[in-house]
Amino acid sequence: MGFRTLDDAAPTGKRVLVRTDFNVPMEDGRVTDDTRLKAAVPTIQDLRKAGARVVLISHFDRPKGQRVPSMSLRPVAEPLSRLIGAPVAFADDCVGPAAKAAVDALKDGDVVLLENLRFHPGEEKNDPAFAKALAELGDLYVNDAFSAAHRAHASTEGIAHLLPAYAGRSMQNELEHLERALGTPERPVMGIVGGAKVSTKLDLLENLVGKLQYLAIGGGMANTFRFAQGYDVGASLCEKEMAGTAKEILDKAEAAGCQVLLPTDVVVATDLKSYAPSRTVELGQIGPDEKIFDVGPGSLQQVLDAMSEARTLIWNGPLGVFEVPPFDRGTVAAARHAAELVKSGRLIAVAGGGDTVAALNMAGVAQDFTFVSTAGGAFLEWMEGRILPGVAALSI
Ligand code: ADP
Numbered sequence: 001m002g003f004r005t006l007d008d009a010a011p012t013g014k015r016v017l018v019r020t021d022f023n024v025p026m027e028d029g030r031v032t033d034d035t036r037l038k039a040a041v042p043t044i045q046d047l048r049k050a051g052a053r054v055v056l057i058s059h060f061d062r063p064k065g066q067r068v069p070s071m072s073l074r075p076v077a078e079p080l081s082r083l084i085g086a087p088v089a090f091a092d093d094c095v096g097p098a099a100k101a102a103v104d105a106l107k108d109g110d111v112v113l114l115e116n117l118r119f120h121p122g123e124e125k126n127d128p129a130f131a132k133a134l135a136e137l138g139d140l141y142v143n144d145a146f147s148a149a150h151r152a153h154a155s156t157e158g159i160a161h162l163l164p165a166y167a168g169r170s171m172q173n174e175l176e177h178l179e180r181a182l183g184t185p186e187r188p189v190m191g192i193v194g195g196a197k198v199s200t201k202l203d204l205l206e207n208l209v210g211k212l213q214y215l216a217i218g219g220g221m222a223n224t225f226r227f228a229q230g231y232d233v234g235a236s237l238c239e240k241e242m243a244g245t246a247k248e249i250l251d252k253a254e255a256a257g258c259q260v261l262l263p264t265d266v267v268v269a270t271d272l273k274s275y276a277p278s279r280t281v282e283l284g285q286i287g288p289d290e291k292i293f294d295v296g297p298g299s300l301q302q303v304l305d306a307m308s309e310a311r312t313l314i315w316n317g318p319l320g321v322f323e324v325p326p327f328d329r330g331t332v333a334a335a336r337h338a339a340e341l342v343k344s345g346r347l348i349a350v351a352g353g354g355d356t357v358a359a360l361n362m363a364g365v366a367q368d369f370t371f372v373s374t375a376g377g378a379f380l381e382w383m384e385g386r387i388l389p390g391v392a393a394l395s396i
């Protein structure tokens, strides 16, 4: 892949602007989950070790171009400083005199965090003047925020054209794993796509059928596919108006030589409640007031068998309503099987998506996957085959 990394940079004594994603969960001015802070540590430490002057920039929440005090990045400085074992200074603005003074005060190896980029309307507008004001604070630019790379903002796109630009460690790691899963993967490649609706995953499905040998479709969206084939899905979630589109996707898959696995048996119930009375039925035997909440054991076995044959797995979307037991069974079993295959060295498994990550954590196997992306929207857009502006701006 064509982008520069920190290995290509000569940052000693230089001011390095690092775009991070510090849009962390916060309650009453305290960081409640530091996953995203930890993700930035390798880049920060590599730069400090090399004697760079590290200037961290990030957005936080949606202040919409206004200075909103409750959306300050200030509470991030202290927990970050504990993670890197060094002070993290804070500047009240990300451009202008306050930012310049804070950056000028840095010595080699020091770190400063600048205030929320989105306090300025120029950030989200990718305003060239704002990008220039940011660029004046640095000699080099490092983008370490894959999760913000689907937005062409001043700090993710504009600035990359104004300074020598590099991918940070976290960005590099994400791009290398995604490339390994869909760019130049080991075949056969299998996809699992689940979740609630076909309509939210259309572009993703269309992109994948051209790249996969197996595609397992589960979750609520599988109902729409089965409905399109003429099956009665009872009272299940089903986007009837998407039936034509679902058929087109199946035709496209067939033409591309992608084998689509759809549920043959399902777990149904009339109420979505924990341990509500449920039964396992073949397709065609669903009652009019019953709803499909999970794949059945036969369908699950098909998924596991395909996984055992695959060398690469890319997964977005749970196979059932995993939040409500016992409808988590299919998702959890599939996740554990994938984890076992990864551990025995037979499978490369990459997963992403908010609910998918939650499901893998619930199954206790997230750490066993080859890579789990927490990038949300950027991950989905990448799975749709889109070129992410923040990544494109780094390419050489
Ligand atoms: P991700 O966040 O990983 O991209 P989605 O948001 O697309 O995943 O899908 C997750 C949601 O899909 C979950 O809330 C889950 O309960 C729901 N879901 C899965 N299977 C079904 C089903 N059979 N009926 C209704 N909703 C379902």
Ligand code: MG
Pocket (backbone or CB within 6 Å): 353, 354, 355
């Ligand atoms: Mg979701």
